[in-house]
Amino acid sequence: MIEDSSAVSVTSLSRNINGKSVLDGISFAVFKGEVFGIIGPNGAGKTTTLRILSGIIIKYRGEVSIFGEKPTTARRKGYISYMPEDAFPYDRLTGIENLEFYAKIYSNGNKDLEREYLERGVKIASLQDRIYDKVAEYSRGMKRRLIIARTLMVNPKLAILDEPTSALDVESSVRIREVIRSMKGNTTLILSSHNLLEVEYMCDRVLMINNGRAIRLGKPKDIIQETGTQNLEESFIKLVGETQRSTIS
Numbered sequence: 596m597i598e599d600s601s602a603v604s605v606t607s608l609s610r611n612i613n614g615k616s617v618l619d620g621i622s623f624a625v626f627k628g629e630v631f632g633i634i635g636p637n638g639a640g641k642t643t644t645l646r647i648l649s650g651i652i653i654k655y656r657g658e659v660s661i662f663g664e665k666p667t668t669a670r671r672k673g674y675i676s677y678m679p680e681d682a683f684p685y686d687r688l689t690g691i692e693n694l695e696f697y698a699k700i701y702s703n704g705n706k707d708l709e710r711e712y713l714e715r716g717v718k719i720a721s722l723q724d725r726i727y728d729k730v731a732e733y734s735r736g737m738k739r740r741l742i743i744a745r746t747l748m749v750n751p752k753l754a755i756l757d758e759p760t761s762a763l764d765v766e767s768s769v770r771i772r773e774v775i776r777s778m779k780g781n782t783t784l785i786l787s788s789h790n791l792l793e794v795e796y797m798c799d800r801v802l803m804i805n806n807g808r809a810i811r812l813g814k815p816k817d818i819i820q821e822t823g824t825q826n827l828e829e830s831f832i833k834l835v836g837e838t839q840r841s842t843i844s
Contacts, residue, residue, distance in 0.1 A: 676751035716748030736767030
């Protein structure tokens with residue numbers, strides 16, 4: 596049974612694709628209200644893990660609990676809001692129309708809730724007058740901010756963000772980081788990012804994975820201290836290197 600302090604509980608999570616192991620017995624828990632990072636090299640299993648947690652991938656071995664429910668049930672109940680790395684808004688609509696569309700879907704006919712979601716989405720996107728322009732005219736950073744707003748405006752119990760600041764400029768990345776940190780406490784957030792300095796800044800704890808296996812779980816500052824490095828990026832490189840050498844030997 597899931598502990599009261601946990602939002603997510605994962606035990607011995609494994610998945611094979613065409614006979615190849617993508618995840619190999621990963622276990623971890625995410626506490627309510629924290630920002631939790633999952634990091635690893637390309638192909639390590641990060642996105643697969645996020646898709647399992649979000650209820651998109653349903654074939655796996657092991658146990659996964661989201662607020663005491665299976666991922667598919669938690670998703671159906673509206674506990675989860677998931678942002679894939681390749682998510683994009685509708686170009687033919689304006690920014691405000693994109694947000695209105697999803698506000699209507701998630702409010703289930705409740706006009707007060709729809710209004711609340713929309714107001715929060717506009718605030719999170721922080722696009723000022725550009726919110727009324729067609730999304731086709733937006734920069735990549737503006738589109739990403741709109742997607743973040745669409746994901747977080749419904750005030751989910753669990754928000755799952757895959758590479759939220761991927762390929763963004765500094766200003767857009769800072770804005771998104773500020774939004775994510777502002778949600779901390781009210782919403783549990785799980786994110787994946789290749790920007791490890793960003794992860795170090797935003798996340799309470801991180802799970803490092805490599806070749807589908809967990810290699811370290813803990814607070815960024817503790818991992819940095821244990822590895823005798825200057826930052827999480829250096830820690831990651833050192834730990835992945837050690838894992839690869841042990842696999843070869």
